[in-house]
Amino acid sequence: xxxxxxxxxxxxxxxxxxxxxxxxxxxxxxxxxxxxxxxxxxxxxxxxxxxxxxxxxxxxxxxxxxxxxxxxxxxxxxxxxxxxxxxxxxxxxxxxxxxxxxxxxxxxxxxxxxxxxxxxxxxxxxxxxxxxxxxxxxxxxxxxxxxxxxxxxxxxxxxxxxxxxxxxxxxxxxxxxxxxxxxxxxxxxxxxxxxxxxxxxxxxxxxxxxxxxxxxxxxxxxxxxxxxxx
Amino acid sequence: xxxxxxxxxxxxxxxxxxxxxxxxxxxxxxxxxxxxxxxxxxxxxxxxxxxxxxxxxxxxxxxxxxxxxxxxxxxxxxxxxxxxxxxxxxxxxxxxxxxxxxxxxxxxxxxxxxxxxxxxxxxxxxxxxxxxxxxxxxxxxxxxxxxxxxxxxxxxxxxxxxxxxxxxxxxxxxxxxxxxxxxxxxxxxxxxxxxxxxxxxxxxxxxxxxxxxxxxxxxxxxxxxxxxxx
Numbered sequence: 001x002x003x004x005x006x007x008x009x010x011x012x013x014x015x016x017x018x019x020x021x022x023x024x025x026x027x028x029x030x031x032x033x034x035x036x037x038x039x040x041x042x043x044x045x046x047x048x049x050x051x052x053x054x055x056x057x058x059x060x061x062x063x064x065x066x067x068x069x070x071x072x073x074x075x076x077x078x079x080x081x082x083x084x085x086x087x088x089x090x091x092x093x094x095x096x097x098x099x100x101x102x103x104x105x106x107x108x109x110x111x112x113x114x115x116x117x118x119x120x121x122x123x124x125x126x127x128x129x130x131x132x133x134x135x136x137x138x139x140x141x142x143x144x145x146x147x148x149x150x151x152x153x154x155x156x157x158x159x160x161x162x163x164x165x166x167x168x169x170x171x172x173x174x175x176x177x178x179x180x181x182x183x184x185x186x187x188x189x190x191x192x193x194x195x196x197x198x199x200x201x202x203x204x205x206x207x208x209x210x211x212x213x214x215x216x217x218x219x220x221x222x223x224x225x226x227x228x229x230x
Numbered sequence: 231x232x233x234x235x236x237x238x239x240x241x242x243x244x245x246x247x248x249x250x251x252x253x254x255x256x257x258x259x260x261x262x263x264x265x266x267x268x269x270x271x272x273x274x275x276x277x278x279x280x281x282x283x284x285x286x287x288x289x290x291x292x293x294x295x296x297x298x299x300x301x302x303x304x305x306x307x308x309x310x311x312x313x314x315x316x317x318x319x320x321x322x323x324x325x326x327x328x329x330x331x332x333x334x335x336x337x338x339x340x341x342x343x344x345x346x347x348x349x350x351x352x353x354x355x356x357x358x359x360x361x362x363x364x365x366x367x368x369x370x371x372x373x374x375x376x377x378x379x380x381x382x383x384x385x386x387x388x389x390x391x392x393x394x395x396x397x398x399x400x401x402x403x404x405x406x407x408x409x410x411x412x413x414x415x416x417x418x419x420x421x422x423x424x425x426x427x428x429x430x431x432x433x434x435x436x437x438x439x440x441x442x443x444x445x446x447x448x449x450x451x452x453x454x455x456x457x458x459x460x
Contacts, residue, residue, distance in 0.1 A: 089319015094406030096321075098329060101396035166331035176324030 002034045004060040006048045009039040010122035015226055017119070017195040019108065019188035020069040022223070024057040026184035027073045029219035031083045035059075042127040069188075070100060073181045086181040099174060099182040106160050107189040112139065113146055113153045115197040118229065122196060154199045161208045168207040172214070179218060187215040187223065194228050232264045234290040236278045239269040240352035245456055247349070247425040249338065249418035250299040252453070254287040256414040257303045259449035261313045265289075272357040299418075300330060303411045316411040329404060329412040336390050337419040342369065343376055343383045345427040348459065352426060384429045391438045398437040402444070409448060417445040417453065424458045 005028065008018035016022070016039065028035045040048055040056055048058050053067035059075075066075045074093065077086050087093035112135075120131055120143070136142055164186060167174065174182040190212050193201055202209040216223030235258065238248035246252070246269065258265045270278055270286055278288050283297035289305075296305045304323065307316045317323035342365075350361055350373070366372055394416065397404065404412040420442050423431055432439040446453030 085321070087319075088321020088324065089317075091315065091318020091322020091405060091410050091412075092320070092325055094318065094322070094401060094410070095325035095329065095404060095412055097400045097406075098393065098397045098404050098412070099325065101400075102332060102393035105392045105396050162335045163328065163332035166335050167328045170327045170331075171324060174325060174328050175321060176327075180321050180324070182321075182325055182328070 001062050002036050003028060005035050005037050006040050006056045006058045006060075007037045008045075008056050009041060009124075010119070010127070011124045012122070013039040015122070015195055017122070017192055018056065019192035020055070021057045021188075022191045023069045023181070023184045023188040024059065024072050025222060026187060026219065027069075027076055027086055027181055028059075029222055030086060030179070030181075030184070031076050031080050033076070033080065033083070041124045043124075043130050069185075070097070088175060088180055092175070092180060092182070096180070096182040096185065100185050102163065103186050103189050107186070110153045110157055110160060111189060111193050111197075113149050114157070114199050114201070115193060116143065116146055116150075118197045150199075154201065157199075157201045158203065158206070161206075164211070165206065165208050168211055172211070179215070183215060187212065191216070191223055194223075195226050196229055198229050231292050232266050233258060235265050235267050236270050236286045236288040236290075237267045238275075238286050239271060239354075240349070240357070241354045242352070243269040245352070245425055247352070247422055248286065249422035250285070251287045251418075252421045253299045253411070253414045253418040254289065254302050255452060256417060256449065257299075257306055257316055257411055258289075259452055260316060260409070260411075260414070261306050261310050263306070263310065263313070271354040273354075273360050299415075300327070318405060318410050322405070322410060322412070326410070326412040326415065330415050332393065333416050333419050337387075337416070340383045340387055340390060341419060341423050341427075343379050344387070344429050344431070345423060346373065346376055346380075348427045380429075384431065387429075387431045388433065388436070391436075394441070395436065395438050398441055402441070409445070413445060417442065421446070421453050424453075425456050426459055428459050 005024055007016050007021040009016050045054065045056055048056060049060060049065045052058060052065050057069055057072060058065060058067045059072050066072050073086050087096060116135065120128060123131055132143060139146060171177065173179045174186065202212060235254055237246050237251040239246050275284065275286055278286060279290060279295045282288060282295050287299055287302060288295065288297045289302050296302050303316050317326060346365065350358060353361055362373060369376060401407065403409045404416065432442060
């Protein structure tokens with residue numbers, strides 16, 4: 001049966017950008033499971049699957065409804081153990097939580113500043129009225145105050161990727177010799193930036209850039225199928 | 231047969247401080263393997279096991295000699311598969327490389343500044359003449375220039391632990407429900423700081439502090455057996 005993925009979009013439904021939804025897209029493709037992407041804009045989220053979650057991604061797999069990208073990956077791993085593993089064992093599942101914590105506290109924190117206006121501009125009209133006050137409340141600052149930090153965050157972004165850059169001296173993927181969900185976690189953050197923002201964040205010749213290029217080619221180029229923001 | 235661990239010490243052989251050696255101490259205890267700690271000061275390292283490595287830890291296990299903390303952990307995992315796992319599977323082994331890269335590029339980079347003078351003061355006399363020019367060459371700065379950054383690094387250290395702090399909301403160990411080598415990697419950095427430095431780096435009530443207290447109690451209090459620098 002085809003799994004339904006409820007996935008965040010802006011005004012252009014063909015350009016999904018949510019980092020957490022991208023993680024799930026890659027996880028479903030990694031498992032080789034047939035799935036259908038159902039676009040949802042911010043203000044439609046409360047109606048998804050009877051209001052099961054305040055956020056997307058949400059998947060429906062037959063009678064099962066699961067929210068939260070990590071919980072979805074764990075559900076897929078447990079439900080489809082004979083398909084390619086997303087974690088490479090219990091240790092890998094636990095350590096993917098560390099990668100998630102690093103990605104969110106370091107990369108997302110910066111991208112929330114860098115891409116804020118670009119995200120707002122790409123939303124559906126009904127979402128724009130929701131997005132600004134919601135994000136200003138979450139960050140405790142006005143859009144204008146946040147924008148003052150944008151250039152510094154762009155300039156500091158490359159250094160934040162140092163742990164990944166150092167690790168890539170040992171192996172080609174966070175998962176080792178092939179990608180695992182932990183790769184998709186970091187991919188999600190950088191794909192979000194790639195789809196919504198024109199900020200120059202990845203440099204040619206950097207091992208992280210090479211890794212990201214390999215990521216967007218995975219699973220028949222799922223990531224590359226959405227063009228970079230220009 | 232008892233495994234021999236060649237472990238870095240300063241003037242006081244009862245206060246081993248090397249983060250990489252501490253990782254191996256914990257890994258050997260985790261595997262429940264009998265081992266003997268052989269103290270080595272910096273200038274003795276070239277003579278260890280016939281000069282097999284420029285650094286310690288080095289272990290001898292019967293006829294096998296292995297250098298480098300991660301390679302030692304991988305060797306123990308492969309050689310003693312029936313004892314408690316250090317990685318929790320292939321994915322965990324791969325992701326431990328990410329944790330290592332994060333710990334070294336973030337925590338070690340800061341601790342190399344914070345603890346530099348305190349390490350130098352604790353070395354054996356013959357090592358002191360080696361240590362300063364070696365570290366000044368590695369860091370590209372004089373001890374005096376490095377010392378200028380010390381206070382700022384102390385003040386910024388807590389924020390560098392944010393990824394671990396965030397992860398601890400999901401689970402008590404980097405390894406999940408119980409510690410794995412990835413925990414020992416980060417423990418090694420903080421135990422190094424604890425043994426050599428009086429800088430206040432961990433705050434009471436912080437989830438990272440609680441995790442570290444759990445770490446030094448592991449394996450019959452191996453970490454706690456060396457008192458904190460005062």
